[in-house]
Amino acid sequence: MHSMSATYNRVDEYPMDDTLEYFIKFPSPNFKTESQGAESDYVFVCNETNVPIVLLLGWAGCQDKYLMKYSKIYEDRGLITIRYTAPVENLFWKRTAMVQIGEKILKLIYDMNFDSHPLIFHVFSNGGAFLYQHIALANRRSKKPVQICGMIFDSAPGDRRVLGLFRAISAILGKEKRFNSLISALMTISIILLWAFEDSCNYLRNFLRPWGYEVQTNPTHNLKSESNEWPQLFLYSKEDRLIPYTDVEKFAAYRRKCGVDVRMVCFDRSEHVKHYIRHPQQYVYSVCKFINDCLTTYYNKFHY
CATH class of the missing domain: 3.40.50.1820 (Alpha/Beta hydrolase fold, catalytic domain)
Structure with missing residues (x-):
């Protein structure tokens, strides 16, 4: 509301x-x-x-x-x-x-x-x-x-790149945060693993339902093929x-x-x-x- x-x-x-x-x-x-x-x-x-x-x-x-x-x-x-x-x-x-x-x-x-x-x-x-x-x-x-x-x-x-993701997370955390690099690296690894799991699920879902619409996790993939x-x-x-x-x-x-x-x-x-x-x-x-x-x-x- x-x-x-x-x-x-x-x-x-x-x-x-x-x-x-x-x-x-x-x-x-x-x-x-x-x-x-x-x-x-x-x-x-x-x-x-x-x-x-x-x-x-x-x-x-x-x-x-x-x-x-x-x-x-x-x-x-x-x-x-x-x-x-x-x-x-x-x-x-x-x-x-x-x-x-x-x-x-x-x-x-x-x-x-x-x-x-x-x-x-x-x-x-x-x-x-x-x-x-x-x-x-x-x-x-x-x-x-x-x-x-x-x-x-x-x-x-x-x-989507590992290094780019690491730098983005580092920028979000801020340089003043202690152990910034270590925390950023751990978060990057976790997110990459999560994304890999999501991609696998998306692939399986679209294999079983090929007529469904898949929302790509990488903006460059979906947006470049927009019909507009x-x-x-x-x-x-x-x-x-x-x-x-x-x-x-x-x-x-x-x-x-x-x-x-x-x-x-x-x-x-x-x-x-x-x-x-x-x-x-x-x-x-x-x-x-x-x-x-x-x-x-x-x-x-x-x-x-």
Whole structure:
């Protein structure tokens, strides 16, 4: 059940669910005058009665205060934003819950009557890509699928690797934690064994029921074969130690062969999910131009 405050204010932020901590931010009616001192140099092609919505899906272990910095890029320019990061436990070991999480996020879109708005996803790392995979699954199963007009992959997606998993867990635990390397190594081994068991079960299940739909544990496998053709922007760096740039480029090349409008921005010397920190102007320009192009196509198509 959703819990919405009776004093809900369109310019403030509120958790939208008792069990899933969504945050939705509506732009102020006079955001153009309020943001005079901010980076409000980019004005989107926009219909005031059908304001675009950006859904930001955080990386594994992402704190909302960090995701908030990215959503502000869009809020300062008059767009509605939804922020959500899947719990670490559901990304790594209790992954069956991801199916329900994807369904709940899709239900949130319907409950807020956002399904008639142009939707853009901005996903970070494999954590965000893995979550999006389950939202997409719920959308395909829906009797009334929502229309998505664009997607941004930030430092994603990448193939599943032992070293990458170890580094991701180390980053989540933090350098200040004692015995970080040992704990990370033990957790990595445990998760790899768990994933191997899940893969075996999936293989057996699909062998017995070949007509069933298998949710891959590796985002690059499922997402590259999606039937959608909405534009996709890839933001990545050759200095990324968690997801190799070659994974991103191979995935993007495959999607391009599928007929998707693919755009790529390779940043210099920026770390994993830190392109905005090192290259703020280029980052903002890249995402804003991409979304504006997507919205132009969307509004022309539906004659708004």
